[in-house]
Amino acid sequence: MPQTVHPDHKQIVTADVVLLTVVEGRLAVGLLTRENEPFAGRGALIGGYVHADKDRDTDATAARVLRDKTGLEGFFIEQLATFSGPKRDPRGWSISVAYLALTPLQRLTNVLGEASRVSLVPVDQARDLPFDHGEILAAAVGRLRSKGAYSTLPARLLPEVFTLTELQATYQIALGVPRIDKSSFRRKLNELALIEPVEGLRAETGGRQAQLYRLRQEISVFERRL
Amino acid sequence: MPQTVHPDHKQIVTADVVLLTVVEGRLAVGLLTRENEPFAGRGALIGGYVHADKDRDTDATAARVLRDKTGLEGFFIEQLATFSGPKRDPRGWSISVAYLALTPLQRLTNVLGEASRVSLVPVDQARDLPFDHGEILAAAVGRLRSKGAYSTLPARLLPEVFTLTELQATYQIALGVPRIDKSSFRRKLNELALIEPVEGLRAETGGRQAQLYRLRQEISVFERRL
DNA sequence: TGTTGTAAAGTGTATTTTGCAACTAACTTA
DNA sequence: TAAGTTAGTTGCAAAATACACTTTACAACA
Numbered sequence: 001m002p003q004t005v006h007p008d009h010k011q012i013v014t015a016d017v018v019l020l021t022v023v024e025g026r027l028a029v030g031l032l033t034r035e036n037e038p039f040a041g042r043g044a045l046i047g048g049y050v051h052a053d054k055d056r057d058t059d060a061t062a063a064r065v066l067r068d069k070t071g072l073e074g075f076f077i078e079q080l081a082t083f084s085g086p087k088r089d090p091r092g093w094s095i096s097v098a099y100l101a102l103t104p105l106q107r108l109t110n111v112l113g114e115a116s117r118v119s120l121v122p123v124d125q126a127r128d129l130p131f132d133h134g135e136i137l138a139a140a141v142g143r144l145r146s147k148g149a150y151s152t153l154p155a156r157l158l159p160e161v162f163t164l165t166e167l168q169a170t171y172q173i174a175l176g177v178p179r180i181d182k183s184s185f186r187r188k189l190n191e192l193a194l195i196e197p198v199e200g201l202r203a204e205t206g207g208r209q210a211q212l213y214r215l216r217q218e219i220s221v222f223e224r225r226l
Numbered sequence: 227m228p229q230t231v232h233p234d235h236k237q238i239v240t241a242d243v244v245l246l247t248v249v250e251g252r253l254a255v256g257l258l259t260r261e262n263e264p265f266a267g268r269g270a271l272i273g274g275y276v277h278a279d280k281d282r283d284t285d286a287t288a289a290r291v292l293r294d295k296t297g298l299e300g301f302f303i304e305q306l307a308t309f310s311g312p313k314r315d316p317r318g319w320s321i322s323v324a325y326l327a328l329t330p331l332q333r334l335t336n337v338l339g340e341a342s343r344v345s346l347v348p349v350d351q352a353r354d355l356p357f358d359h360g361e362i363l364a365a366a367v368g369r370l371r372s373k374g375a376y377s378t379l380p381a382r383l384l385p386e387v388f389t390l391t392e393l394q395a396t397y398q399i400a401l402g403v404p405r406i407d408k409s410s411f412r413r414k415l416n417e418l419a420l421i422e423p424v425e426g427l428r429a430e431t432g433g434r435q436a437q438l439y440r441l442r443q444e445i446s447v448f449e450r451r452l
Numbered sequence: 453t454g455t456t457g458t459a460a461a462g463t464g465t466a467t468t469t470t471g472c473a474a475c476t477a478a479c480t481t482a
Numbered sequence: 483t484a485a486g487t488t489a490g491t492t493g494c495a496a497a498a499t500a501c502a503c504t505t506t507a508c509a510a511c512a
Contacts, residue, residue: 011278013237050237052237052312052318056311056312057310057311058308058310079307081305082284082305083283084276084283084323085282085283086278086282092278095276095323097308097310097321163460164461165460181499182461183461183462183463183499183500184498184499186461186462205459205460205509206458206459207457207460207507207509208458208460208506208507208509209459209460209507209508210461211460211461223375389489390490391489407471408489409470409492410469410470410471410472412490412491413470431479431480431487432479432487432488433478433479433480433487433488433489434477434479434480434489434490435478435479435488435489436488436490437490
């Protein structure tokens, strides 16, 4: 904490959101075409200035920015890390608190038309992002991959109600692994009591109907032994 | 990232470091007696303003602050999280990038005398810290506890060279568990090839001399299955 | 209406990992 | 040289996990 007088440097303080979802079995990031300089016309993370007068904290900035730019609210969002330095923004020394947001694709359908500026790009094709957004995206994907293995993060990529097959497929995509064993996966879900069944079955496909489940919101991170 | 004109609010941007070590078998945090208002005379985390002109990024701020206030360099340090809001600092809306630093107690001996302003307080006795430093401390301890179980973080609380018994004791303290099984602990260390023996034995105590080891720097985080 | 295709859900078991306890080794002290 | 202390190893039972296979439930269609 400050020991000396507040220095007079004007610092750019922003929040940037990495909005991830699953498109055709692949992780995709929501990018916004920039209207203003710098990098006007390029696709970048969803971000904006922190407004000290109206934002309770940077979490609120992230939520506000997401709401303003997509028109939607209630995303799952958590703080990722903070990026800073003189080079990352051509306007000068800047600091950006980055957030990871996860959403089912279904929520975004209204936002994706021609009219909107939001586009979804597979994460492995999102190259040459402006600022240090490539680095921020890599950190977000890394967080999802590593924390996903011991948390319910990947479930946030699905609607509130889902089948176990959908959940497993989503974990596989989020973790970037080819295949998780079905019985192991379900055994863990039961042991940890992460999910609970809800009324109703899902038909959709040609076979047996699947039981629907939702997250039991209490638990989100579980333990590992040494 | 910014879409609009840079707002004119002057935001306080700081870095705060949670310096943890082990004192008499317990986790302790390094606190600094504040010289200036607000909270002059109280013990607080080691922090300072980000200087956009001389700090490469906030990581550099944290390292600089730690060096300036303790006179020491080369601490293990990693970014923790960022705290912000209008209330946490009485001077106004502020944002603080918090860092977790770990050190062996031995490194601090010169800094702890009467002359120095650094004091070590057991983490469970560090109550009523100024600003939101209590919350930041809790986040740091939480990070060490959770990430410690699948990383070499706890080893950073020891000197570069250590015995396996010391390492195990340190893991137990860092993770806050009463006892880890000796053979399981050593089996894992070997499987993961986290450490390597160095020349020399440690006598110290009344029994058999212990082989000395150091971290193999390549690996710091290891995996778990689902 | 019975056969076939498909996906969900459950079962059995071999294998791996872990936890516990005892044991051997090396050194100090008296 | 006997007793005390800590380091390091080993064997085995119990638990957790991965893999293959079976059963259940539904749709489509001859």
